[in-house]
Amino acid sequence: MGNKVTRGDFEWVYSDQPHTKRRQEILAKYPEIKSLMGPDHQLKWIVLAMVFAQLVACRLVRDFAWKWVLFWAYAFGGCINHSLTLAIHDISHNVAFGNRQAKWNRWFAMIANLPIGMPYSASFKKYHIDHHRYLGGDNLDVDIPTDFEGWFFCTPFRKVVWLVLQPLFYVLRPLYVNPKPVTRMEICNALVQFSVDLLLYHTFGLKPFVYLVAGSVFCLGFHPISGHFIAEHYMFMKGHETYSYYGSLNLITFNVGYHMEHHDFPSIPGSKLPLVSRLLSARYWILVCFVYLFQIFLK
Known part of the structure; x- marks a missing residue:
């Protein structure tokens, strides 16, 4: 969505993002969906188990050669860290403890953040709500690549480079597209994260810290598990930018x-x-099948 008409590098529309209207229509026809809203009481235990698994891994990799530290960061630890970023995504919608205990969700997201190595959860929450509210909005939705990214990363090789560097763009893009003041929760997130990082380094040495951070960079970049970053909002069919x-x-x-x-x-x-x-299988699968046939036609 946008407010300009002279640029042909994006698909510009001037209606509200479609999901709000779809939600109203679906709930009117299927009110029982409301019963699915609310906290997931298993989520916190799954997250704690993954955090514990990474703590055990940190104990193990401190004696590995550097090449094996990086190998397991890509093959194992990074996959857990990527999964934890998606747990944080869920928690940002208050599904760990419910809307009535919103602050508990914020603090628990910081626990899920610990194996990632760098503070992430509070900033993600701040911008992700805009992604839902202003999906595709010009200078509002920071999930949309910038003009420079669309212009420069336009060849197969450059697109691979973009995939490798995607964590960097994901961090820096909000600061350029829609900068916001640093919040108290972001400061707390940083203090908690860096305190645990120092404790980890003091206890296990440098290799476990590199294992965690490298795993996050690897598996948020050029890795099969990161394919959802492209698939989520790739416009396979005009008018449908969510997939x-x-x-x-x-x-x-x-x-x-x-x-x-x-x-x-x-x-x-x-x-x-x-x-x-x-x-809602008919409503979703008809669109998915149409997109699939559209891709076959393009080939």
């Missing part, structure tokens, strides 16, 4: 592939989005 993926990677990504369902109902936990998809 769902129903494959097996959802098992380790908190069902982030059910992305159309998520944007229709952001207050429903990822664990329950498959129930939404089954209930």
Whole structure:
């Protein structure tokens, strides 16, 4: 969406993002979906188990050669860290403890953040709400690549470079597109994260810290698990800039592939989005099949 008409590098529309209207229409026809909204009481235990697993991994990798530290960062630890970023995504919608205990969700997101190595959860929350409210909005939705990214990364090789550097763009893009004042929660997030990083370094040495940070960079960049970053809002068909993926990677990504369902109902936990998809199978699958046939036609 935007407010300019002279640029031909994006698809410009002037209506509200479609998910609000879709949500109203779907709830009018299927009011039982409201029963799926609310906290996921299993989420916090799953997150704590992943954080504990990374703590054990830190103990193990301190004796590894550097090449194996980086190998396991890519093959194992980074996958857990990527999954934790998607847990933080769910928690940002208050699905760990519910809307009535919003601050508990913020603090728990900082715990989920710990193995990632760098403070992330508070800033993500601040900008992700805008992504839902202003989906595709010019200078509002920081998930949309900048003009420079669209202009420069236009060849196959440069697109691969963009994928490798995607964590860097994900961090820097908000500061350029829609900078916001630093919040108290962001300061707390940084203090908690860096305190734990120092404790980790003091206890286990440098290798575990590199293992965590390198894993986050690897698996948020050029890695199969990162494919959802492209699939979520790739415009396969004009007028539909949200796309769902129903494959097996959802098992380790908190069902982030059910992305159309998520944007229709952001207050429903990822664990329950498959129930939404089954209930509305005709509505979602018709669009997905159309996109699939459209891709075949392009080939």
